[in-house]
Amino acid sequence: xxxxxxxxxxxxxxxxxxxxxxxxxxxxxxxxxxxxxxxxxxxxxxxxxxxxxxxxxxxxxxxxxxxxxxxxxxxxxxxxxxxxxxxxxxxxxxxxxxxxxxxxxxxxxxxxxxxxxxxxxxxxxxxxxxxxxxxxxxxxxxxxxxxxxxxxxxxxxxxxxxxxxxxxxxxxxxxxxxxxxxxxxxxxxxxxxxxxxxxxxxxxxxxxxxxxxxxxxxxxxxxxxxxxxxxxxxxxxxxxxxxxxxxxxxxxxxxxxxxxxxxxxxxxxxxxxxxxxxxxxxxxxxxxxxxxxxxxxxxxxxxxxxxxxxxxxxxxxxxxxxxxxxxxxxxxxxxxxxxxxxxxxxxxxxxxxxxxxxxxxxxxxxxxxxxxxxxxxxxxxxxxxxxxxxxxxxxxxxxxxxxxxxxxxxxxxxxx
Amino acid sequence: xxxxxxxxxxxxxxxxxxxxxxxxxxxxxxxxxxxxxxxxxxxxxxxxxxxxxxxxxxxxxxxxxxxxxxxxxxxxxxxxxxxxxxxxxxxxx
Numbered sequence: 390x391x392x393x394x395x396x397x398x399x400x401x402x403x404x405x406x407x408x409x410x411x412x413x414x415x416x417x418x419x420x421x422x423x424x425x426x427x428x429x430x431x432x433x434x435x436x437x438x439x440x441x442x443x444x445x446x447x448x449x450x451x452x453x454x455x456x457x458x459x460x461x462x463x464x465x466x467x468x469x470x471x472x473x474x475x476x477x478x479x480x481x482x483x484x485x486x487x488x489x490x491x492x493x494x495x496x497x498x499x500x501x502x503x504x505x506x507x508x509x510x511x512x513x514x515x516x517x518x519x520x521x522x523x524x525x526x527x528x529x530x531x532x533x534x535x536x537x538x539x540x541x542x543x544x545x546x547x548x549x550x551x552x553x554x555x556x557x558x559x560x561x562x563x564x565x566x567x568x569x570x571x572x573x574x575x576x577x578x579x580x581x582x583x584x585x586x587x588x589x590x591x592x593x594x595x596x597x598x599x600x601x602x603x604x605x606x607x608x609x610x611x612x613x614x615x616x617x618x619x620x621x622x623x624x625x626x627x628x629x630x631x632x633x634x635x636x637x638x639x640x641x642x643x644x645x646x647x648x649x650x651x652x653x654x655x656x657x658x659x660x661x662x663x664x665x666x667x668x669x670x671x672x673x674x675x676x677x678x679x680x681x682x683x684x685x686x687x688x689x690x691x692x693x694x695x696x697x698x699x700x701x702x703x704x705x706x707x708x709x710x711x712x713x714x715x716x717x718x719x720x721x722x723x724x725x726x727x728x729x730x731x732x733x734x735x736x737x738x739x740x741x742x743x744x745x746x747x748x749x750x751x752x753x754x755x756x757x758x759x760x761x762x763x764x765x766x767x768x769x770x771x772x773x774x775x776x777x778x779x780x781x782x783x784x785x786x787x788x789x790x791x792x793x794x795x796x797x798x799x800x801x802x803x804x805x
Numbered sequence: 806x807x808x809x810x811x812x813x814x815x816x817x818x819x820x821x822x823x824x825x826x827x828x829x830x831x832x833x834x835x836x837x838x839x840x841x842x843x844x845x846x847x848x849x850x851x852x853x854x855x856x857x858x859x860x861x862x863x864x865x866x867x868x869x870x871x872x873x874x875x876x877x878x879x880x881x882x883x884x885x886x887x888x889x890x891x892x893x894x895x896x897x898x
Contacts, residue, residue: 631853642849644826645878690807690824693855693878699806700820733849790845 390586392497412578413457413585418592421618422450424772425610426625427597427633429453430462431573431758432750433625434580434591435765436772438496441587443766444773449589450619451581452612454596458577461627464695464727465758466650466684468663468674470507470568471532474523477783477795478736479530481763484780486567488762498579500571501677507568507663508537508545510712511560516668520563527565537562546664548713556711557669570663570674570682576761600637600747607637607746623748623772625764628693628728630751639742641751642733642789646687647726648755649697651705653719655679669708681716683709687729687755697726729754734794739768739781748772752784809874810886814867825861827851828873829893855879859893 391397391410401408424440426433429451440446451457469489471482493499511517524534538561543551551559581591592614601609601616609618626633628645655678665672673683685705688697702724710717732738732752737760739750750768753760767778777785788794807819833839833847852858859875875885875893884896 629855632855640850641853643853645853645855690876691826691853691858691860691878692881694881698819700818789849790841 390497390582393499412582413591415590415592418450418452418590418595418612418614418617419448421448421609422590423448423619424621424623425449425617425619426451426623427610428460428625428627429457429577429581429591429593430460430625430627431458431576431580431761432627432753432764432768433623434458434577434584435761436623436625436750436768437589437591437765438580438584438587439765439769440773441584441589444769446773447588449584450617451584451589451591452595452597452610452617453591453593456593457581457591458574461727461729461753461757462573462577462761464650464725465573466672466674466682467570467573467758468507468568468672468684469502469571469759470565470663471759472507472509472523472527472534472563472565472568473530473797474526475795475797476530478797479527479532481767481780481784482760483530483532484766485760485763488766489571489759490567492571492576492579492762496579496583498575498582500575500579502569502571504567504569505662505674506545506564506566507665508542509563510542510549510664510666510668511562512558512666512668513560517560520561524563533566535564535566537564545662546660548659548715549664550712550714557666557708559712564662568663570676573758576758580761580765597633598636600744602744605745607744621746621748621772623750623768625750625768627751627753627757628730630730630749632693634742634749634751637742637744637747639744639747639749641730641738641749643730643738643752645691645693645728646689646731647692647694647697648687648729649685649701649705649724649726651683651702651724652676652722653681653683653716654722656681656719659715666708666712669712671705671708671712673709680722681719687731688726692726693728695726695728697724729757731755734788735797736795737764737784738786739764739771740777740785741771741775742786807881807883809862809883811864811867811870812872812886812888813870814864817864817867821864821866822862823865825863825871828859828861857884857896861889
């Protein structure tokens with residue numbers, strides 16, 4: 390792997406930038422691997438990287454139906470936070486934020502993680518009580534959070550209409566200062582490059598069509614590029630988890646929905662944090678290019694169409710224009726949707742399956758991007774040891790029978 | 806925008822409706838004879854098809870009544886609408 394540095398940039402610059410190498414990708418997979426990861430999104434690539442880096446597996450392949458980072462990794466709104474209510478989620482997502490804090494250095498790839506804070510708005514006295522409970526829960530879990538009054542919100546977010554006559558009143562809010570955003574493509578590319586440098590084969594345009602078993606164990610996968618043998622196969626395909634797992638005869642407690650996001654035309658800096666209004670179902674941040682990156686709630690019916698419908702756009706934008714009147718005349722540049730895999734308790738699933746040697750990482754729903762490093766780390770452990778990582782143990786299938794749900798529906802930020 | 810044909814009010818846009826999830830999910834019973842695994846299957850492990858799905862919708866701001874819709878989850882094409890308690894026509898996916 391060519392290391393990236395200022396010196397390397399200068400050196401290659403003197404040679405007309407003709408010396409850079411391709412970072413990942415093989416056309417044709419080998420006939421067998423020690424482990425196969427299905428899905429070249431953030432979670433799949435991170436899993437492959439940690440299998441190689443933490444567990445010493447060298448013969449690993451990532452099989453991606455399309456191109457890496459082209460699914461939900463490339464479709465999310467790039468928010469990173471760990472403001473969860475319950476101890477299990479707090480421990481997991483804060484581990485993820487901590488890995489993100491070091492990730493550019495770990496991967497030698499600038500993921501542009503900007504810890505610009507993440508502000509939740511409170512629009513009523515009751516919202517303030519909820520914010521107080523929420524921040525207190527975070528403090529108990531050892532995660533920093535500050536409660537904001539209306540004046541402080543106005544100071545941090547000057548474009549907000551916090552006047553007494555505001556259509557949607559601002560009572561205050563809550564800030565997680567270590568929250569923020571990162572460049573989503575860079576997270577996928579950084580993990581892909583670091584994994585490839587450790588011998589992982591990343592095969593794009595390779596769709597998994599089925600699974601092969603021998604004596605009740607997984608023995609390989611059938612793909613559009615031929616059959617590949619492996620004693621361990623791991624699924625990390627987000628919204629399409631149900632469809633793929635069904636090919637192995639596994640039913641998942643997952644519902645697939647379309648989640649939309651939108652980007653405005655670029656403007657000069659107007660917002661240097663992430664701002665989210667749970668009550669109106671709208672959040673946005675400003676990218677380094679100046680675009681406003683806007684998200685809303687789910688289209689509330691099952692969907693595998695990677696496009697959303699207009700009522701959600703209208704609802705989201707209406708709330709935004711009410712609270713931030715200065716954005717009212719901006720134009721949209723793009724609108725899209727990703728298919729998210731929502732579990733009843735809004736918590737993920739990282740576990741073995743009923744087929745020995747087959748593992749699954751799914752159920753991230755509307756918040757998988759922030760979990761990529763921890764998801765990859767704990768999933769790789771689960772695969773390598775055939776036993777869930779301690780942080781992932783509460784997120785297994787057992788909870789659907791035992792009833793020990795981690796009901797984060799209330800803490801998902803936006804009420805989906 | 807989905808257009809749904811309410812059996813009682815006619816064709817209306819999706820903003821008038823609320824989706825109630827899958828139809829024809831049978832609650833197991835009697836309760837004292839239902840195992841944890843059966844409850845789990847009933848509550849959580851239901852099909853999530855990429856293709857035809859039969860689901861319940863309610864015309865919230867119209868007649869307020871529930872009805873069934875069979876819809877393709879990829880194309881959103883509605884293949885049939887039928888009343889609660891009625892059996893769906895067989896559709897070849």
